[in-house]
Amino acid sequence: xxxxxxxxxxxTPGVNFDKDLGKFLIFGKSFPEEVKRFFDPIIYWLQExxxxxxxETKFExxxxxxxxxxxxxxxxxxxxxxxxIHDRGKKVVVIWNYLEEDDDMLEVGVEYSEMxxxxxxxxxxxxx
Amino acid sequence: xxxxxxxxIILLIFxxxxxxxxxxxxxxxxxxxxxxxxxxxxxxKNSIQQANFLNKIAYVFWENELFDEAINxxxxxxxxxQLNKNxxxxxxxxxxxxxxxxxxxxxxxxxxxFDNGLRIAQQLKQTQGIYTGLINKAGALKNLNQSAExxxxxxxxxxxxxxxxxxxxxxxxxxxLAENYxxxxxxxxxxxxxxxxxSVDKHIKLEQIKEIEKRSKQEVHTAQTDKIKTEQxxxxxxxxLVETQQTLKETEEISKQQELExxxxxxxxREKEAQLENEKLIRYGVSAIFxxxxxxxxxxxxxxxxxxxxxEKLAEQNQKINIQKEEIEKQRDLANTQKTAITDSIRYAxxxxxxxxxxxxxxxxxxxxxxxxxxxxxxxxxxxxxxMNKDDKIIITAADCTGHGVPGAFMSMLGIxxxxxxxTKIIENKHVYSLQANEILNQLxxxxxxxxxxxxxxxxxxxxxxxxxxxxDPENHKLQYAGAHNPLYLIQNNELKIIKGDRMPVGxxxxxxxxxxxxxxxxxxxxxxYMFSDGYYDQIGGPKGRKFMSRNFQQLMLDIHKESLPxxxxxxxxxxxxxxxxxxxxxxxxxxxxxxxxxxxxQQKDDSYDWSNKVILIAEDTEMNYIFLVEALKPTKVKILRxxxxxxxxxxxxxxxxxxxILMDINMPKLDGFETTxxxxxxxxxVPIIAQTALNIEDAREKATEVGCDDYILKPIRLKYLLTKLxxxxxx
Numbered sequence: 001x002x003x004x005x006x007x008x009x010x011x012t013p014g015v016n017f018d019k020d021l022g023k024f025l026i027f028g029k030s031f032p033e034e035v036k037r038f039f040d041p042i043i044y045w046l047q048e049x050x051x052x053x054x055x056e057t058k059f060e061x062x063x064x065x066x067x068x069x070x071x072x073x074x075x076x077x078x079x080x081x082x083x084x085i086h087d088r089g090k091k092v093v094v095i096w097n098y099l100e101e102d103d104d105m106l107e108v109g110v111e112y113s114e115m116x117x118x119x120x121x122x123x124x125x126x127x128x
Numbered sequence: 129x130x131x132x133x134x135x136x137i138i139l140l141i142f143x144x145x146x147x148x149x150x151x152x153x154x155x156x157x158x159x160x161x162x163x164x165x166x167x168x169x170x171x172x173k174n175s176i177q178q179a180n181f182l183n184k185i186a187y188v189f190w191e192n193e194l195f196d197e198a199i200n201x202x203x204x205x206x207x208x209x210q211l212n213k214n215x216x217x218x219x220x221x222x223x224x225x226x227x228x229x230x231x232x233x234x235x236x237x238x239x240x241x242f243d244n245g246l247r248i249a250q251q252l253k254q255t256q257g258i259y260t261g262l263i264n265k266a267g268a269l270k271n272l273n274q275s276a277e278x279x280x281x282x283x284x285x286x287x288x289x290x291x292x293x294x295x296x297x298x299x300x301x302x303x304x305l306a307e308n309y310x311x312x313x314x315x316x317x318x319x320x321x322x323x324x325x326x327s328v329d330k331h332i333k334l335e336q337i338k339e340i341e342k343r344s345k346q347e348v349h350t351a352q353t354d355k356i357k358t359e360q361x362x363x364x365x366x367x368x369l370v371e372t373q374q375t376l377k378e379t380e381e382i383s384k385q386q387e388l389e390x391x392x393x394x395x396x397x398r399e400k401e402a403q404l405e406n407e408k409l410i411r412y413g414v415s416a417i418f419x420x421x422x423x424x425x426x427x428x429x430x431x432x433x434x435x436x437x438x439x440e441k442l443a444e445q446n447q448k449i450n451i452q453k454e455e456i457e458k459q460r461d462l463a464n465t466q467k468t469a470i471t472d473s474i475r476y477a478x479x480x481x482x483x484x485x486x487x488x489x490x491x492x493x494x495x496x497x498x499x500x501x502x503x504x505x506x507x508x509x510x511x512x513x514x515x516m517n518k519d520d521k522i523i524i525t526a527a528d529c530t531g532h533g534v535p536g537a538f539m540s541m542l543g544i545x546x547x548x549x550x551x552t553k554i555i556e557n558k559h560v561y562s563l564q565a566n567e568i569l570n571q572l573x574x575x576x577x578x579x580x581x582x583x584x585x586x587x588x589x590x591x592x593x594x595x596x597x598x599x600x601d602p603e604n605h606k607l608q609y610a611g612a613h614n615p616l617y618l619i620q621n622n623e624l625k626i627i628k629g630d631r632m633p634v635g636x637x638x639x640x641x642x643x644x645x646x647x648x649x650x651x652x653x654x655x656x657x658y659m660f661s662d663g664y665y666d667q668i669g670g671p672k673g674r675k676f677m678s679r680n681f682q683q684l685m686l687d688i689h690k691e692s693l694p695x696x697x698x699x700x701x702x703x704x705x706x707x708x709x710x711x712x713x714x715x716x717x718x719x720x721x722x723x724x725x726x727x728x729x730x731q732q733k734d735d736s737y738d739w740s741n742k743v744i745l746i747a748e749d750t751e752m753n754y755i756f757l758v759e760a761l762k763p764t765k766v767k768i769l770r771x772x773x774x775x776x777x778x779x780x781x782x783x784x785x786x787x788x789x790i791l792m793d794i795n796m797p798k799l800d801g802f803e804t805t806x807x808x809x810x811x812x813x814x815v816p817i818i819a820q821t822a823l824n825i826e827d828a829r830e831k832a833t834e835v836g837c838d839d840y841i842l843k844p845i846r847l848k849y850l851l852t853k854l855x856x857x858x859x860x
């Protein structure tokens with residue numbers, strides 16, 4: 001599969017998906033004007049990947065901020081990852097990064113982990 | 129025995145060589161054929177042909193070296209030629225026979241044959257024939273070792289050769305002469321004739337070379353002419369090529385030009401398309417606003433109607449909206465294209481949204497000590513607050529709808545409308561529904577899921593509301609809280625306690641069938657509660673462009689909770705703006721702070737005015753009236769200054785630094801109330817002056833206003849009325 005590389009902007013996150021390198025990362029700030037327009041290609045890529053995924057997937061999320069519309073899209077992303085475990089029987093783990101002092105980001109991550117049947121690893125970082 | 133065998137073999141070979149050898153079958157056939165011809169012509173008495181074929185036979189034998197046979201047949205032919213008196217034929221035959229004899233090395237017989245031939249040639253006077261005969265004779269003589277005789281014959285032959293002017297013949301003579309002189313050992317003549325032979329030979333060879341040269345030159349010339357022809361054709365063709373190239377270039381130029389024109393046309397088209405897109409966008413924007421406004425108008429209409437059953441109203445509403453929607457879609461085509469029109473419309477919508485929010489006075493009446501920091505991101509907001517007072521319980525909520533701007537505002541409208549309905553239903557059906565914070569959220573969730581037809585389908589909208597709702601029961605010192613995501617901060621005894629909401633929104637969710645949690649908290653006087661949306665602490669800003677973060681927000685509230693509520697709002701606002709700096713505001717902001725006052729607030733009584741820090745100047749000449757006023761104002765602890773007439777009033781006013789209000793009697797000596805008012809107003813136009821007048825006519829009131837009186841009070845003065853009026857001016 002072709003890797004999906006999207007450069008981060010002021011309002012949209014950076015995306016770095018590379019099946020061959022086993023790298024899956026979303027980072028930065030996310031509050032795009034048109035949420036669906038931005039996230040549709042990302043979800044589409046992940047759906048293709050899901051059909052033909054690696055044996056093990058480490059999915060990293062390192063978002064500093066995201067608005068409620070993005071939250072909905074993230075849920076879609078996580079549902080797709082869930083499918084890899086349920087339908088394909090392969091391993092997936094989500095690495096949820098957050099600043100030490102950012103309780104809110106941790107809280108959101110915990111909430112997602114309760115909603116999605118994918119193992120979450122919570123990882124404190126010092127800086128973005 | 130061996131001797132006999134050897135002899136036999138030699139004999140055989142001898143016989144073999146003498147007699148006919150084994151000829152090729154082909155040759156035999158040829159001979160037989162000729163023989164048959166001879167027979168044929170013999171029969172036909174065609175002696176010429178007969179002789180001819182006899183010759184042919186002879187030649188065949190001669191070629192195959194069967195010399196005797198050849199001579200035989202030539203002789204037969206000779207006979208016929210002699211009979212025919214064919215001198216030429218006879219001569220030739222004699223020469224042939226001679227030659228054969230030479231081949232046989234029978235030189236004597238050859239010589240005589242040659243002589244015979246020569247004689248005939250001489251008879252015929254054939255120079256060529258004579259020469260041939262002589263040469264042949266010379267040859268034979270040489271072989272008979274009669275070289276001297278050969279030389280004289282050769283000299284004779286030379287003459288004939290010169291007569292014939294035949295260089296080859298001459299050469300032959302010279303050569304043979306040289307040979308014979310050599311045999312004679314005449315070295316001088318040998319050399320002479322050899323040199324002659326060589327020079328003639330050279331000459332002949334030169335001629336041959338020249339012939340070859342000439343022939344090759346001719347060929348070269350032909351080749352050259354061919355080459356020139358080809359070159360001409362080539363140059364013609366290259367000329368044509370150049371022409372074609374030229375034409376090609378011209379065509380290229382033309383097509384380049386055409387390309388340019390096409391590009392220009394394309395650009396023009398794209399410009400036009402961009403323009404059209406723009407206009408379309410603006411049209412849609414404005415029409416969306418119309419939908420919005422009309423919807424809002426409909427909701428207001430609902431609010432003010434009598435309370436009916438919820439579902440009927442909703443159904444009616446939907447129908448109306450649909451009809452309106454159809455009408456609007458027709459009107460869409462008439463839309464204006466001005467951008468400011470859109471903004472103006474949204475500002476108007478803001479007024480409607482604001483109208484739906486509980487008015488400040490209503491909140492203040494129930495929660496006198498509170499603040500609401502409300503900063504929509506766009507003109508209209510997805511955050512809203514709502515309050516209701518029922519049975520001495522105060523229900524207050526801070527809510528955050530999905531999204532912001534117009535979509536968020538839509539949800540907020542639904543939220544407000546539903547909350548009103550829910551509370552009405554609960555209150556009307558007290559025996560069925562209990563007034564509980566979580567119950568309100570549960571019902572609100574149901575309303576939202578149903579009205580948005582949410583089914584949990586992954587593709588549909590998951591719009592919902594995050595909110596915190598509190599029910600304050602001052603009498604029983606109890607506070608109920610329920611939250612959808614949004615927490616409650618409670619500051620008691622300088623400690624900040626966080627009560628977390630449930631991890632689900634008011635809307636469709638995995639756990640949408642799970643009831644919200646109801647928290648019951650004991651509260652005390654002067655406890656503070658804070659409810660807010662995440663807009664404040666999620667704002668990006670500061671030196672590193674980070675979120676404010678809830679941790680810092682908690683600290684901030686703890687730091688400022690002792691300030692007055694209005695002051696807290698100011699600080700929050702400033703801190704927010706400072707943190708945000710140049711960043712854009714990411715979301716709607718809503719923070720509600722309430723200081724709990726649990727003792728029942730009674731109606732405002734007379735003794736409840738406290739003007740101990742105020743100074744009133746009473747200008748009244750009548751003692752009784754003055755005493756009355758003093759008594760009336762005593763409970764307020766206000767400081768009173770007395771002027772008995774207008775002049776005194778003015779001078780007291782000039783001398784006193786601070787006078788908060790003047791009660792001005794109109795009928796006074798020296799300077800009446802009107803004039804005094806004028807004077808004082810000249811000095812300080814801002815001091816409130818209330819005229820007391822018994823006059824009950826329009827003129828008085830008019831004049832009072834004319835001279836600058838802020839208000840008037842009629843005598844006889846009613847106490848409560850007086851105080852209320854004074855309050856208005858003193859607490860401005």
